[in-house]
Amino acid sequence: MTILLYGPDTYSRQCKLVQFREGVVKRNPDVVQGSFDLSEDGTLYTLHEFASVRGLFSQGKRIAVVRGALGFFGNEAFVRIVSRAAHDPDVLLLLQEDRDRKLDRKTESFCKKNDIQVQYFAKPTVATVRTRVQEHAVSIGVTIDSRALDFLIEARGQDIYALVSDIDKWSAVSTKIDVPFLSKTGEYAAGIGVFDFSQSVLYRKPLAERLSLFERVSSQGIDLYAAFNIIAKMTASKDLIDLLAAADLKIKKGLLDIQQAMLAVVID
Incomplete structure (x- = not known):
């Protein structure tokens, strides 16, 4: 056979x-x-x-x-x-x-x-990725919270193999994987800042929170283009899409740099 x-x-x-x-x-x-x-x-x-x-x-x-x-x-x-x-x-x-x-x-x-x-074996949906990764985590005695899993899927894409490999690696030092844990890992420390900031804009968190996270990622020298792309990819809001498109056009015309453009998106 x-x-x-x-x-x-x-x-x-x-x-x-x-x-x-x-x-x-x-x-x-x-x-x-x-x-x-x-x-x-x-x-x-x-x-x-x-x-x-x-x-x-x-x-x-x-x-x-x-x-x-x-x-x-x-x-x-x-x-x-x-x-x-x-x-x-x-x-x-x-x-x-x-x-x-x-x-x-x-x-x-x-x-x-x-x-x-x-x-x-077709590319799995995000829902399938979440299910398979959670099942694997449970099978090896690891708890992974929803927010941490959201971040990992954003960082790794829909590559289940890469995600379970990360969990296997971390299971040697912790049975709980959450955002505080990921923020201490060298590989994802910077990414957590981008993810948190992106989420605050996507879900229109209070302005003070959005500004605080914006200042944090800016001061850390984190690539704001990464946050811009995450927001553009994940949003379903027409208003936010229009806002991002306008900001992108101003960047391309040289009217704003990425930091100014992101700040405009944050405070709008």
Whole structure:
């Protein structure tokens, strides 16, 4: 059997890979496992031997995790490997691909012709990211509050793998992740200031609070363009969008610098 796992959701893709492997290992504790990167010279031959019942490896259940396979879909040797896996219940090929775009018709046709099962892992929604990260945190005994998670998603984007890696790293020193904790980390200390300031503008917090946070990020030399971009990306307010657009135009015309433009947005 051959299964192709690809798509931008690296975390879910890796979880599915582990699920397949653990399922086989549970049923067959003596399964032989191998990892192959076809971008490396000679690896295709090694994979061929691994998948062959007459190869260098003993017969029995075998799992091969293969990277870089898409570039070999037209290769005769690779086709023979896939064909053997399709007819040999002892061989499982798990093809892992870091590819965001969906397969083209030619590649889809190749998969169908050669009995390759395909699973695509689309970019997760923010809601999905929140759920998966919270679930992971709970599973390792870590509590992460909502505001801290909002900031991390803004900083990391919808990369679940990067987010859970951060949580795994921090779990060694704390079982509670909140904004005060993040503000003490070298990686995110400056970002917290930008995030807090951006949130104060987005949600139109009291003017005194907005000005206080503006003064803080300005005095710390933090990149105000980052805050400007966060606000522009996250706001759904037409008035705020118009205000940002006007400020951006004045910056481009040289009428205001970024600090003056942001101050105008803050006090409006």
